[in-house]
Amino acid sequence: MDKQQPRKTIKVGVVVSASAKKTVAVLVERPVRHPLYKKIVKKKKKFLAHDEYEKCKVGDTVRIIETRPLSKRKRWRIQEIVGLSPSDTEKEVEEKKE
Numbered sequence: 001m002d003k004q005q006p007r008k009t010i011k012v013g014v015v016v017s018a019s020a021k022k023t024v025a026v027l028v029e030r031p032v033r034h035p036l037y038k039k040i041v042k043k044k045k046k047f048l049a050h051d052e053y054e055k056c057k058v059g060d061t062v063r064i065i066e067t068r069p070l071s072k073r074k075r076w077r078i079q080e081i082v083g084l085s086p087s088d089t090e091k092e093v094e095e096k097k098e
Contacts, residue, residue, distance in 0.1 A: 008066040012082060015060045016046065023074060024049050024056045026064055049076040059085025 013028035025046050032043045048071075049064045056062055061083035064076040084092070 010063060010065050010079065011047070011076075012061065012063050013047070015056045015058055015062055015085075018051070018054075018056055018058055022051055022054060023071075024051045024062075024078070026062060026076070028064075047076050048074040049078050050074055051078045056081060057085055057088065059087065 011028045013026040015024045016027045017025035026049050027044055027046050029042050029044050031040050033039070034041050047064060050067070050070050056078060060081050062081050063079045065079045067075060067077045069075050
C-alpha cells in the first residue's frame with residue numbers, strides 16, 4: 001500500500017520583518033472564541049519563512065506553506081505574495097498615472 005503524504009498547512013499573514021537574508025517573519029492572526037466569555041479574540045503568532053528570491057517587503061500579505069525544517073526555527077516557505085504593502089501600491093498607482 002502507498003502511504004499518503006499528509007496535507008501541508010497553508011497560512012496567510014503579513015510580513016513584519018525582512019532583515020535576515022532569505023528569511024522573513026510573518027505575523028498570522030486567527031480569530032478564537034474565548035472558552036468562558038465567548039468573545040472572539042484575535043490570536044497572533046509569528047512564523048519564520050524562507051523567501052528564496054528575497055521579493056517580500058515589510059507590509060506585504062503573503063501565503064506561507066509548511067515545509068521540512070530549514071533551520072532551527074524556520075519550517076515555512078513563501079508560496080506567493082497575495083498583496084503588496086500599502087506604500088508599494090501607492091507607488092505603482094503614481095507610476096501608472098505618469
